[in-house]
Amino acid sequence: MRRRLLSSTLVVAVIAVLLLGVPLGVVVSRLIVDEASQELRSEATRLLGEVEYSRIQDQPIDPAQLEMKYRNRYIQIYERGNPPNATIVGTEPPTGHQMTEDAHSENGVYVRVSRDRGQVEQDVRARLLLIVALAAAALAVAVGLAIVQSRRLTLPLQDLAMIAEKLGSGDARPSRHRYGIQELDRVAEVLDRSATRISDLLNREREFATDASHQLRTPLTGLTMRLEEIVAAADQPTIVQEEGEAAIVQAERLTAVIDELLAAARRQRHSQAEQIDIDEVLDQQVHEWDPAFRRAGRTVRLTGTRGLFALATTGGLGQVISSLLENSLQHGGGPVTVTTSSSEKSIVIEVADEGPGISEDLAPRVFERNVSGGTGTGLGLTLARALAAADGGRLELVRPRPAAFAVFLRPVGDIGRNRVVSGPA
Template sequence: MRRRLLSSMLLVAVIAVLLLGVPLGVVVVRLIHDEASQELHSEATRLLIGVEYSISQEQSIDPKQLEKNYPDRYIQVFVQGTAPIAAGTAPPAHRQLTAEARSENGYVRISRDAAQVQQGVRARLVLIVALVLAALGVAVGLAIVTSLRLTLPLQDLARIAERLGSGDARPSRHRYGIPELNRVAEVLDRSAVRIAELLGREREFATDASHQLRTPLTGLNMRLEEIVAAAGEPAIVREEGEAAIVQVERLTAVIDELLAAARRQRHSQAEPIDVDQILDQQVTEWEPSFRRAQRSLKLVGSRGLRALATTGGLSQAISTLLENSLQHGGGTLTITTTSTEKSVVIEVADQGPGIPEELGTRVFERNVSGAGGTGLGLTLARSIVAADGGRLELIKRRPAIFAIFLRHVEDDGRYRVVSGPA
């Protein structure tokens, strides 16, 4: 698309410049020739007047003086009262530009070399060509800038759409200064919010459903055990009670298997990713916001680390931590990457007041917020990291330090269930 836009704009610019440049060149050539002809005619008129005045005063006409007064001209005088006079050097016949002035006493003829006029024409044409090339250069620059302004936002929107498809359901809030593209970005942001809400409700429903099912099943199991224990002699009651216990245990196993399958499905999506690439992208995205808040964003620690995760999930978790620090933290935010024997660790720390005492152990609970927020950000971030087989923990309350523990790439062959928040 960018190439098509660029070629179309360049074609329009070339046509416009040619439509202006070619007529301008033709007009300039005609003006130069007309100016040269008028100049010769004026010189011939002045010369004729001067010759007639000299004859009337009975003064002689000196050809050398005429040649001195009219350099680079070939002069012929045919006036009554004096012999024909010729002054100067006659130009070649094929390059001769001539003008005459006549009266009742005779006429004078002045000629000049047309090569001098052509030299002036060429100089003007060179100037016009230079201006045309400069205009084309400006047009090329404007075309490149305009094509970039139109195509880069489209590429950005395509990346945002791909990110939504990969499960990273957070709005970008990017705007591009073009109403149509801003409209598309707003629609994508609203879709991201709706997707995030749907995913949150889905996770919440699954968690709540599992708890709500497990509790009555546990109670039912206990009562059946009591029935079996109190049945005594009646063999049928005991047999049916034991059968019911088996069915309850089977139903409990089905629920556990469904939850484990959901985790395994998420685990199966985890793949080796470049941690630096995710962090660099997040730093690039959030650095302007921190700069506007007069805060700095720093990335330190080990480089070249790889871990098992999903690109969208890790990006969303890091983004949540950065957004929380921007809203509630202070000072320099430092992202530190290290590798231990068991995990790849990403620490996010700032120099703010930290987590209040009353929220220290509840910061990951649903709907718990100390600053009027929704209380879902850290809950969802922890669930996402846990679904990828990692952990998100608060390792220091003041100042706040969060750490994400990811599996090493070598752990890909081993499955382990990591429970997220209930």
């Protein structure tokens, strides 16, 4: 590209110099010749006047004085008389290489002034050489500007190519480079925006992998517990059948969790909130987590208003309650109480325990991603809040010590807020 810019600029400069320089040279040559002829004509006219004045004053013409006054001129003066009077001053230029102008008066005086054409031609050549030098300087300046311009264009293009190569290799950091050229700056801005989008996509993929591993762990834990119950009750067919059915339910929940995570990864999770039975979801969760709490020497109990219905999704609410129970099992202490209540604006499910609770410095950040007060991943409460928001509800920490979390759901009559929302980040 640089070579093309240089060659094209040089061609344009040569054409411009030829179109301007050649006519300028012709005009300058003619002007010099015309100026020399005009000067000779003026000298001949002036000399004629001087000769006429000398005749009136009856004074002779002094050739030495004329030669001093009209240097480098060959002068011929003829006066009518008997015999004719002729005065010649200077050296006659070579024949065919001279410029001549003459003048005459009615009194019979004839004056001819000549000069060597070589002096005029030398002046013409000097002016033409000056024009050629200026043309060469113009070409040099054009080439220099072409080099500077080509570097100004090619270096940013090479830089943009390197940035694009980095994007293709996975380095999605915006360069923030600007070059002072509107078109190139536009390309740089587009690449920066593409880098930002690619970085966001990569972050989402990493978050999805992290979220998937966390969300799948809870159903797998429940499934493991059910299988352990089956093994422990191998000699009791009735219990084996019940635990086997519970394990099947856990496997179905695991499939639902995978589907929801995939939808969230594509950012296409639509809230399909509908009227659900709160007691059914809570009974199922308590039934799943009761064995784990019993092994830890703790209990889970349901209290509050029964027979409540809310607008939510069974899978989403189930994952929220499951995350809260798991959080209480890992970080809480004492019995866990799940309390349900209702008001005009919302259906409230509160999960509380009697453990040490959450420290004051951690409480404001408990829902932030990767924030954990123990050895956890710091993702459970973040995902639980996102799932609650996806159904049009919200999850809040209502008391840090002992810890108490509340899920606020829309009542059945609140149909107007049934809208499409994004899934968990």
